[in-house]
Amino acid sequence: MNLYQSxxxxxxxxxxxxxxEAFLAEINRVYQNEGIDFDASxxxxxxLLSKNDALSIKELSEQIExxxxxxxxxxxxxxxxxxxxxxTCADDGRRQLVTLTDSGRELLKQILPVWDAISQAMTQLVDTDAVSQQLLPAITAVENTFRSSNLSVVISEKLTAHLKPADHE
Structure with missing residues (x-):
């Protein structure tokens, strides 16, 4: 067991x-090896733009959290x-609608097969280990727990309880 695990x-x-970082570096290496100028970030x-003609920056920020x-x-x-x-959005001058350019759509055509290969490769790798198969559900569960709880408050409560002098009878 290494330090991080312990x-x-x-x-x-x-x-x-x-x-x-390790995962994204591997994915970026794939793009580079395929000669595709694309960054996983x-x-x-x-x-989102492959699924929608246009989205506002606000919509993008909300959907990618x-x-x-x-x-x-x-x-x-x-x-x-x-x-x-x-x-600028025709209906609301405050909104900026983002769309892929022709170059962006061409790049999208190049990267779609990479996305399919990533999904297939990760499924293949994870399917070989029952514990690894729980990774995505576990991440979702932790994300949901963080959304429904305020970790800093819970930690502060633990600190308060720990630091509180014991009542002497």
Missing amino acids: LGYLVLGSRLRRLS WFPVFY VSHPAASQLITNLKNRSLVTSA
């Missing part, structure tokens, strides 16, 4: 970040690469 929940965030936006500024920064990066464009 520390349990104390390093949950670090372990998840390490796993995420763009996936949520490309996926990031802050509006983070979504806006990602969209700006994709605009700078001429992969998406945005235009």
Whole structure:
């Protein structure tokens, strides 16, 4: 058992970040090996725009569960690469609707087979281990628990209970 495994929940965030970074590095290596100029961090936006003609930055940020500024920064990066464009919504001048450009749609055609291969490969790898098959349901359960609870409050309550002097009778 390594240090991270031995520390349990104390390093949950670090372990998840390490796993995420390793996974995304492997996925980016696939794109690179296939000669596709695509970064895995763009996936949520490309996926949503592949299913919708146009979405506002607010809709994108809500669906990918990031802050509006983070979504806006990602969209700006994709605009700078001429992969998406945005235009003011005809119904509401405050909303910017984001769409894939022709270059973005061409890139989408290249990456769709990669997405299928990723799904197939991960299913194949996970299917060989019963515990690994529980990964996605377990992540969903933890996400739901975090949404319904305030972890910092629970930790503070534990601290208060722990630090509270014992009542002496």
